[in-house]
Every structure is written in C-alpha cells, then in structure tokens.
Amino acid sequence: MSVPDQLHHQLVDSLTAAGALRTKAWKAAAEAVPRHQFLSGGFFQRVPDSSPTSWRPVLEGSVGWLSGCYTDESLVTQIAGTIRPEDVRGEILREPTSSSTLPSLVLRMLEDLQAEPGMKVLEIGTGSGYSTALLCTRLDDDSVTSIEYDQDVAERAHRALAMFGVHPTLVTGDGLLGYAGDAPYDRIIATCGVHTVPAEWLEQTRPGGQILATVSGWLGSSELVRLTVHGDGTASGPVLGGSLHFMLARPHVPPTLGLLPDLSVGQEREAVIGGDVLDDRATRFVAQFAVPDAQQLRLNLDGRDERVLIDVERKSWATLHDDKGRWTVRQSGPVALWDAVEEHLGRWRTAGTPGLKEATVRVTPGGQSILW
Structure with missing residues (x-):
C-alpha cells in the first residue's frame, strides 16, 4: 500500500471510529476520494504562537504536505482573496479567504x-x-x-x-x-x-x-x-x-465600523439583562435574531470596560457597563438595540431557556426568525 493510500485509509478509519462517518454509503464515498488530490497547490499552516495570526505555506511535495492533507483539520488554501501558497515565501499576516474544510x-x-x-x-x-x-x-x-x-x-x-x-x-x-x-x-x-x-x-x-x-x-x-x-x-x-x-x-461579511459614534450621549437606564449574557454562545445565537445587523466590540472608556453593540446601517448603538453587579445601558439611534435584545431573550427565558437543538429556524423571503 502506498503512503497516500495508507494515510487515506487511516483517516477514514479514524473518522469512522469517532462517529463522524455513520453510514456505509458515505464511508464508501470517503474511501473513494483521496483528499490530497484536491490540495495539490499546497496549503497554509498557522504559525504557532503568532499574534496577530500569521501563516506559512506548505507546498506539494514538501515535508508535512502529504500528512497534513490527511489530518482532520481545515486547511487554508487562499489568503486575502488572491494569494495562494505558491505565491508566498516566508510568512504572511493577511486573513484567510478560502479553505478545505x-x-x-x-x-x-x-x-x-x-x-x-x-x-x-x-x-x-x-x-x-x-x-x-x-x-x-x-x-x-x-x-x-x-x-x-x-x-x-x-x-x-x-x-x-x-x-x-x-x-x-x-x-x-x-x-x-x-x-x-x-x-x-x-x-x-x-x-x-x-x-x-x-x-x-x-x-x-x-x-x-x-x-x-x-x-x-x-x-x-x-x-x-x-x-x-x-x-x-x-x-x-x-x-x-x-x-x-x-x-x-x-x-x-459585516460592514466596517468606521468612525465610532459619540458613545457619551444617548438615553441611559438600568439594564434588565446584563451585557455579560453575550459571553455565552447559545445566548448570542438567540440574540442575533433580535438585532441581526448589530456587531459587538469591547472598549475601555474612561477606565471602565464597555460592551458595545453597533448597527452601522441603522446608525444605532448600545453600550453597557457593569458597576459592581449593576448593569447600565446607554442607547442611541432609531433602533433601541438592547431593548430588542432584552425583549427577545426575555421570551426565551420565559420558555425555560430551551437548548438550541429544541429550536426551529423559520425563513421567509423577508427574513428569518427563531422559535422554540
């Protein structure tokens, strides 16, 4: 058995053992398709401990290319929209734009x-x-x-x-x-x-x-x-x-935030739900349906940590900070972003905060919503 065949066989066996391959029909397909044939141009490998993240090319035939093709990892194949592995010598700091999942x-x-x-x-x-x-x-x-x-x-x-x-x-x-x-x-x-x-x-x-x-x-x-x-x-x-x-x-891809608005203005009130709820992935997923065009960032303003939501298109924003367990929200713009988040998460909590696998997504030509 050749080295590529051996690596291919080992990958399929490991996927089967891990439960990633559950049916005979798809296992047969996986056994028939060698992944390295679709990575002949090479791929980019993350440089360990780099910050910001940098990448180095691993070209076909080089050390680590063939074994890398048969790891259960996503492999970056293009950076910055045009740059391929064979275009780079050394390292590159730009963002990935295409990969082999x-x-x-x-x-x-x-x-x-x-x-x-x-x-x-x-x-x-x-x-x-x-x-x-x-x-x-x-x-x-x-x-x-x-x-x-x-x-x-x-x-x-x-x-x-x-x-x-x-x-x-x-x-x-x-x-x-x-x-x-x-x-x-x-x-x-x-x-x-x-x-x-x-x-x-x-x-x-x-x-x-x-x-x-x-x-x-x-x-x-x-x-x-x-x-x-x-x-x-x-x-x-x-x-x-x-x-x-x-x-x-x-x-x-979300629009660039550009110049931030003046976050010192706006209407302020005590928050019913604190901004730290967005640390939880499932909560963020639910909240996104209430404010689909909002982006999140964290800033240090006047020595305090602020969580900020900004909807660039609607020119709306909300900023939240925690003062010894008491959350305060300040909002401005035509859409009260945190009001929308609180109303949506409030209904979710009233339903018992069901897990995401209990949720249903509904899509119409005009938009999408989540139900539970």
Whole structure:
C-alpha cells in the first residue's frame, strides 16, 4: 500500500471510529476520494504562537504536505482573496479567504443533508472540490451542481475534479443567488456561512426539499440548520447543533465600523439583562435574531470596560457597563438595540431557556426568525 493510500485509509478509519462517518454509503464515498488530490497547490499552516495570526505555506511535495492533507483539520488554501501558497515565501499576516474544510465536518454535513441517488443537489461553495467529488461519488455527476464565488478557486477545483474523473456542472458566480439553470433542486448545501438564508435558495428548492446551511450572525455565533421548503415559499427546520464555524460568504461579511459614534450621549437606564449574557454562545445565537445587523466590540472608556453593540446601517448603538453587579445601558439611534435584545431573550427565558437543538429556524423571503 502506498503512503497516500495508507494515510487515506487511516483517516477514514479514524473518522469512522469517532462517529463522524455513520453510514456505509458515505464511508464508501470517503474511501473513494483521496483528499490530497484536491490540495495539490499546497496549503497554509498557522504559525504557532503568532499574534496577530500569521501563516506559512506548505507546498506539494514538501515535508508535512502529504500528512497534513490527511489530518482532520481545515486547511487554508487562499489568503486575502488572491494569494495562494505558491505565491508566498516566508510568512504572511493577511486573513484567510478560502479553505478545505476538515473532512469530519464535510462528511457530517453530507450525511445530515439526507441526499439519496436520484436527487438533484446544489452545492454553494465549491472550494477545493473535495466535497463536490464526494457528492458525485455518492450520487452521480449529472445530479450535482456546484457554484464558487472566486474564479481562481473555481478554476483550481475544476482541474482537480477533472483529474479525479468527475464532471459535475460547475458555475462561477455568486452562490447567494443560487443557480436557476438547473433548478429546482431536492437539496441545497452551503459550505460557507450565511448571515441570512437567501430568498433565491427557497425559490430554487422544490417543495419538500431541504436546505442545509450554517447561519452565522454578526455577534459571532453560528449554527447548522436544516430547513424544509414549504409550498408557500417559506422554510423551517431544526438547529442541528455543533457550533460550526465557516467563513462567511463574502457578500455577507459585516460592514466596517468606521468612525465610532459619540458613545457619551444617548438615553441611559438600568439594564434588565446584563451585557455579560453575550459571553455565552447559545445566548448570542438567540440574540442575533433580535438585532441581526448589530456587531459587538469591547472598549475601555474612561477606565471602565464597555460592551458595545453597533448597527452601522441603522446608525444605532448600545453600550453597557457593569458597576459592581449593576448593569447600565446607554442607547442611541432609531433602533433601541438592547431593548430588542432584552425583549427577545426575555421570551426565551420565559420558555425555560430551551437548548438550541429544541429550536426551529423559520425563513421567509423577508427574513428569518427563531422559535422554540
């Protein structure tokens, strides 16, 4: 057995033992698709103990490349929108913009998708092409359409898929618009995070079909949801849990905060719910549905720690501070952000603070909400 085959076999065995691979059909697909063929350009490795985080390239054939391909880790394949591993000598400090997701998560999502042969699937985010190859292996080429936003990433995936011997429909464009050319679909799966589930996905999924996506709010909490599309053009379904984190679809990245407003003005009152509740991931996920366009930061103002929510588009903000267990909130703008958070979390607490896996996300063409 060659070294790549041995590493591949070990990875599949470890995923099976860990419970990441739960069905024979997807285990067979995982055994058929060698991950290293979709990382031929290399990847970026995080430099240990670097702050801010820096990255160094690991090129094909170099020490650590092949073994790295078969670790259950996400591997960064592009930085700053254009920079590939082969473009860098040394280290780079820019932000990652594309990656090959860790295999256990890819396979978990494919199993959660509940796709069967004969179904048509739209994949949002081709990336390296690894998950696309798995879909084609489990279904068939004609059943799979995959769309990638970045042209360079799409071209590399196209070459890798062709070398592997599969030929799905590959589209370069904005995945948030879906791809009407092959609609309607039985399943849509997104390998990027979305701030809101696009109305186009609802329109392009047949009634009874499903959408699997990671809803990622701007307060920094994200969850995988599986939505069933209804005949009235809406969709609803459970939060599957797992606190997944994907890079946000580029058009869904939050706006820059710019020059901060004068945080010394505004109406002040005692807070019913303290700002420290946002330290909890599940609470943040629920709160995001009340203030979907708000971002969070922490500042030291006049010697005290302030938690700040800012909605750039609505020119609204709220700032909270703790004075010996007594929280005070000050707000300004057309939307009272903390009032909205308190009202929403208050209803959640009245219901007994149910776990996220007990929640249902509902999506309409006009927006999304969480119910429990």
